[in-house]
Amino acid sequence: MGWLTMSRHAMGGHATAKAYLDDQFTYSRDVEGGTAGLKVLASSCLQNRTYYAAAQVITNGVGGEVFAIICKVLWNPHSKTGEQFGYKDMSESMGPYEDNCPQNILDLLTPTQSEYALDWRRRCAENLKRRARKIEDGDxxxxxxxxxxxxxxxxxxxxxxxxxxxxxxxxxxxxxxxxxxxxxxxxxxxxxxxxxxxxxxx
Known part of the structure; x- marks a missing residue:
């Protein structure tokens, strides 16, 4: 999927990229036999550049699979062209390059058989481990x-x-x-x- 850009006015009153995307990925729609939708359980938008979310599939009001959504974000509140916000969304099963997902979001994801998603989760875990290394003055x-x-x-x-x-x-x-x-x-x-x-x- 390509980039979607818009003005702050088109963000429906949401003050931040995170708030807008949380709302976009939390919804319920009528389908044959009931309702279907998603619910964002936890999210983060690091430096207004990358959005990570744990989204749960909701079918007829019952929660199911939880997977990761990743969005590349453009945030320029002072844009002279009127396009202050933009995003490009992906799921973890698309094997996104962005792999700095916070631990609390990774912990919410349910098991998956997708090789791309498993590789993405592994890369995120390795990055978290690297950043957790301790270093002291004089080392x-x-x-x-x-x-x-x-x-x-x-x-x-x-x-x-x-x-x-x-x-x-x-x-x-x-x-x-x-x-x-x-x-x-x-x-x-x-x-x-x-x-x-x-x-x-x-």
Whole structure:
């Protein structure tokens, strides 16, 4: 499915992309033999760029399968063209590239046989695991692949300098500090520290 764009006026009074999409994917329609629809159980719209939702199939008022809906989002409240909002929706069974779904949404999904959906859920879980890794000030880390910086330095090992939530990385052989974008998404390991024990004499 392609992109659907609109003005804020066309969003039916919804103030955010998340609120509009929650409403779009929660509905009930009359069908032969009763009603059919969807209900959004939980959703998130990370940085107004990607919307993730756990949507439950509702048949004649009874809840059934729960699957993931993913939408790429365009959000530009100050658009001069009048198209402040746009989205492109996909289901997990389409194997979307976006794979940063929050854990609380993944936990609501029911089992599936779709290989694309299973692969998407696996990728989301791996990303969550990477972002949950702990790192402390002074840790020495080794990247799976070396990075080339704008000053020409090429390196794969750095000393972590942590100030609150901000991270910088010092070259172990010098004093230069660097920023590494999307660091928690990269493959890296903490280099074990060698501990020197004191010698005790009887």
């Amino acid at each position: 020495r880390i080794k990247l799976a692949a070396a990075i080339t910086f704008t000053d020409g330095h090429v390196g794969d090992e750095f000393i972590v300098q942590k100030r609150g939530r901000k991270l910088s990385f010092r070259d172990p052989e010098g004093h230069c500090r660097y920023r590494i974008s999307r660091f928690m998404d990269l493959a890296w390991d903490v280099v074990p520290r060698t501990k020197v024990h004191k010698t005790l004499f009887a």
